[in-house]
Amino acid sequence: xxxxxxxxxxxxxxxxxxxxxxxxxxxxxxxxxxxxxxxxxxxxxxxxxxxxxxxxxxxxxxxxxxxxxxxxxxxxxxxxxxxxxxxxxxxxxxxxxxxxxxxxxxxxxxxxxxxxxxxxxxxxxxxxxxxxxxxxxxxxxxxxxxxxxxxxxxxxxxxxxxxxxxxxxxxxxxxxxxxxxxxxxxxxxxxxxxxxxxxxxxxxxxxxxxxxxxxxxxxxxxxxxxxxxxxxxxxxxxxxxxxxxxxxxxxxxxxxxxxxxxxxxxxxxxxxxxxxxxxxxxxxxxxxxxxxxxxxxxxxxxxxxxxxxxxxxxxxxxxxxxxxxxxxxxxxxxxxxxxxxxxxxxxxxxxxxxxxxxxxxxxxxxxxxxxxxxxxxxxxxxxxxxxxxxxxxxxxxxxxxxxxxxxxxxxxxxxxxxxxxxxxxxxxxxxxxxxxxxxxxxxxxxxxxxxxxxxxxxxxxxxxxxxxxxxxxxxxxxxxxxxxxxxxxxxxxxxxxxxxxxxxxxxxxxxxxxxxxxxxxxxxxxxxxxxxxxxxxxxxxxxxxxxxxxxxxxxxxxxxxxxxxxxxxxxxxxxxxxxxxxxxxxxxxxxxxxxxxxxxxxxx
Ligand code: ADP
Ligand code: ZN
Numbered sequence: 001x002x003x004x005x006x007x008x009x010x011x012x013x014x015x016x017x018x019x020x021x022x023x024x025x026x027x028x029x030x031x032x033x034x035x036x037x038x039x040x041x042x043x044x045x046x047x048x049x050x051x052x053x054x055x056x057x058x059x060x061x062x063x064x065x066x067x068x069x070x071x072x073x074x075x076x077x078x079x080x081x082x083x084x085x086x087x088x089x090x091x092x093x094x095x096x097x098x099x100x101x102x103x104x105x106x107x108x109x110x111x112x113x114x115x116x117x118x119x120x121x122x123x124x125x126x127x128x129x130x131x132x133x134x135x136x137x138x139x140x141x142x143x144x145x146x147x148x149x150x151x152x153x154x155x156x157x158x159x160x161x162x163x164x165x166x167x168x169x170x171x172x173x174x175x176x177x178x179x180x181x182x183x184x185x186x187x188x189x190x191x192x193x194x195x196x197x198x199x200x201x202x203x204x205x206x207x208x209x210x211x212x213x214x215x216x217x218x219x220x221x222x223x224x225x226x227x228x229x230x231x232x233x234x235x236x237x238x239x240x241x242x243x244x245x246x247x248x249x250x251x252x253x254x255x256x257x258x259x260x261x262x263x264x265x266x267x268x269x270x271x272x273x274x275x276x277x278x279x280x281x282x283x284x285x286x287x288x289x290x291x292x293x294x295x296x297x298x299x300x301x302x303x304x305x306x307x308x309x310x311x312x313x314x315x316x317x318x319x320x321x322x323x324x325x326x327x328x329x330x331x332x333x334x335x336x337x338x339x340x341x342x343x344x345x346x347x348x349x350x351x352x353x354x355x356x357x358x359x360x361x362x363x364x365x366x367x368x369x370x371x372x373x374x375x376x377x378x379x380x381x382x383x384x385x386x387x388x389x390x391x392x393x394x395x396x397x398x399x400x401x402x403x404x405x406x407x408x409x410x411x412x413x414x415x416x417x418x419x420x421x422x423x424x425x426x427x428x429x430x431x432x433x434x435x436x437x438x439x440x441x442x443x444x445x446x447x448x449x450x451x452x453x454x455x456x457x458x459x460x461x462x463x464x465x466x467x468x469x470x471x472x473x474x475x476x477x478x479x480x481x482x483x484x485x486x487x488x489x490x491x492x493x494x495x496x497x498x499x500x501x502x503x504x505x506x507x508x509x510x511x512x513x514x515x516x517x518x519x520x521x522x523x524x525x526x527x528x529x530x531x532x533x534x535x536x537x538x539x540x541x542x543x544x545x546x547x548x549x550x551x552x553x554x555x556x557x558x559x560x561x562x563x564x565x566x567x568x569x570x571x572x573x574x575x576x577x578x579x580x581x582x583x584x585x586x587x588x589x590x591x592x593x594x595x596x597x598x599x600x601x602x603x604x
Contacts, residue, residue, distance in 0.1 A: 058131030081580030
């Protein structure tokens with residue numbers, strides 16, 4: 001059976017070989033075993049269930065919470081000549097009937113269905129009468145109540161074991177720490193599943209974190225290397241989303257806003273433009289992204305801190321699914337640290353949950369202030385130990401210096417104690433620097449022994465110290481007292497001189513120029529053939545009503561430029577060209593390539 005899967009891989013999908021653990025996963029599913037598959041975004045999870053679904057008798061059911069994505073997924077499969085359909089609440093009754101009928105008569109190879117839909121008694125009853133090849137449960141971490149994507153409907157999926165005995169089930173996810181893995185297996189009632197855990201690393205994503213000084217200028221500088229790229233810029237509030245998008249348009253970017261305050265129609269239109277046109281930048285609240293399957297997103301920028309490491313990993317993971325070089329860029333500052341700390345304290349969750357939230361926030365802030373390879377610490381957070389630095393993050397490329405901040409931190413902490421631990425960052429820094437302010441005068445702070453003991457530092461330097469102390473748990477912004485800074489047990493030890501403290505210098509030099517780890521798209525972007533191929537792709541995409549990458553990925557176009565195929569057989573040897581796509585689009589692209597050959601002969 002695995003031979004059939006291999007043949008489908010090359011003939012239908014146009015891929016030369018399995019990627020990562022795909023082969024092992026597929027073998028397990030073909031053998032009828034339950035499996036848990038953990039692969040990073042872009043790792044190739046879809047093939048893990050699609051191939052056994054195609055090889056085994058009957059229809060494979062794919063449970064997915066991403067209703068918005070189903071239509072695109074099915075269209076992409078149809079482009080490959082695979083018979084697929086979906087069932088969800090957005091369809092009219094007649095369509096749903098037709099799809100159900102197609103499953104019953106065995107016409108469908110793959111059926112995508114939302115969990116709430118699958119669990120309806122009549123759907124279950126109907127599918128039980130059909131021949132089911134496999135049940136894949138995508139985004140399986142949605143079953144975890146501790147995760148940030150919890151879906152109530154996922155909890156009901158354990159009944160699939162009794163309803164479909166003997167049908168192998170496969171749970172897939174890109175994010176699951178060891179505890180969540182066990183929870184998935186338990187809650188989905190998988191039967192002695194084989195676990196396939198691939199690393200979390202996304203080596204093609206370069207991580208960069210900078211201190212927020214002038215957000216817009218920093219964003220612009222970052223985007224100067226991404227002039228014609230598609231990307232996502234995350235902001236915290238709707239207002240800043242709108243303002244940033246408008247401003248980017250003034251700067252000549254094709255930028256669109258996306259947030260829950262827009263009408264459903266506007267949101268859909270903007271998402272559609274992002275998917276279908278080249279080089280669109282979406283400025284969004286976190287509402288955007290889940291359900292975006294665009295492979296050629298070249299960057300993700302965070303203008304504000306994300307909620308947690310998990311959220312950060314997931315949001316940045318939307319970049320570079322096609323394995324080409326991509327960048328994750330984030331800026332943050334003292335204000336973000338204070339704001340998030342307040343939010344964590346303010347939430348009305350129970351104490352246990354609050355502690356977890358607090359812990360997650362600390363992990364995120366600690367990561368921002370990292371002095372070691374960001375990839376290593378990111379992976380370590382997910383339980384993956386690395387011994388080597390990555391060479392592809394800001395810290396590896398430009399290691400920040402550290403300094404002994406023990407004495408200065410002591411000065412700052414004493415100043416907080418002397419002013420009664422009642423004030424926020426601004427006033428504490430003013431007192432340290434000995435500024436003559438109304439507030440200092442009215443509170444009698446000018447006569448304190450700490451008044452002016454920090455005159456040797458600028459505002460920015462003190463803010464940096466404060467931010468790092470907060471991020472490392474030496475200080476706490478007390479919500480009950482309007483964000484007043486208060487000491488913690490560790491800072492008392494520091495004050496008593498029992499421990500010393502190393503802090504990092506805030507980087508001041510512009511971030512390192514990026515170098516791409518793969519032959520750059522930019523270098524071939526100069527080639528006239530590149531433009532011609534992209535134009536042909538866009539035309540076909542529009543004619544078929546699909547995004548360009550559903551026709552061919554950039555990688556396929558690049559191979560066309562490198563190899564200049566002149567026959568169908570040569571085309572077929574390229575990545576991402578299978579039988580169905582060859583028949584549909586081969587002739588068009590051969591023509592474009594031949595025309596380019598002629599024009600270079602004339603030129604040369
Ligand atoms: P995931 O769902 O894990 O994020 P996908 O299934 O969407 O990942 O696959 C990511 C990308 O990798 C897709 O563009 C897909 O076409 C490609 N891909 C998957 N398997 C292979 C393979 N064996 N060889 C080459 N490319 C592959
Ligand atoms: Zn690194």
